[in-house]
Amino acid sequence: MSRIGVGLMAAALLLYLVVAGWLAVMFLAVGTPVSIGMGVTLLVLAPVGGWALVREMLFGFGADRLGRLLDAEGGMPPVETELTPSGRIAKKDADAIVARYTAEAEAAPADWRARYRLGVVQDAAGRRKDARASIRQAIRLSRA
Secondary structure: OHHHHHHHHHHHHHHHHHHHHHHHHHHHHHOOHHHHHHHHHHHHHHHHHHHHHHHHHHHHHHHHHHHHHHHHOOOOOOOOOOEOOOOOEOHHHHHHHHHHHHHHHHHOOOOHHHHHHHHHHHHHOOOHHHHHHHHHHHHHHHHO
């Protein structure tokens, strides 16, 4: 199902780039300073937006691939504590659990599995930015 969603996003991205390019050309053709500014802005921002979307899609593919592999190996972190209704680790337990997985990841700096587990735990603790950084590092390590 997610592959269909990714395909739809890719098609929407392509349509967006085509329409933005067409609009940019139309704005440039008008020739007024404001329309030229808008046309140039579209020519710059559309590819930047496309790059950002492609980057996020590659991150999602990499994270999904490693998550499935780690789950198949039985290496995903177990649920060790009470979870909130949203599925997050209870605040009172989050710091200790994250600290333990951080120590494991630091003890094995070349192990993508330890870094991915840290990312999963950070995400469950509500530390989304740290989780994304850890999973990005796991993806890099898995390629080495």
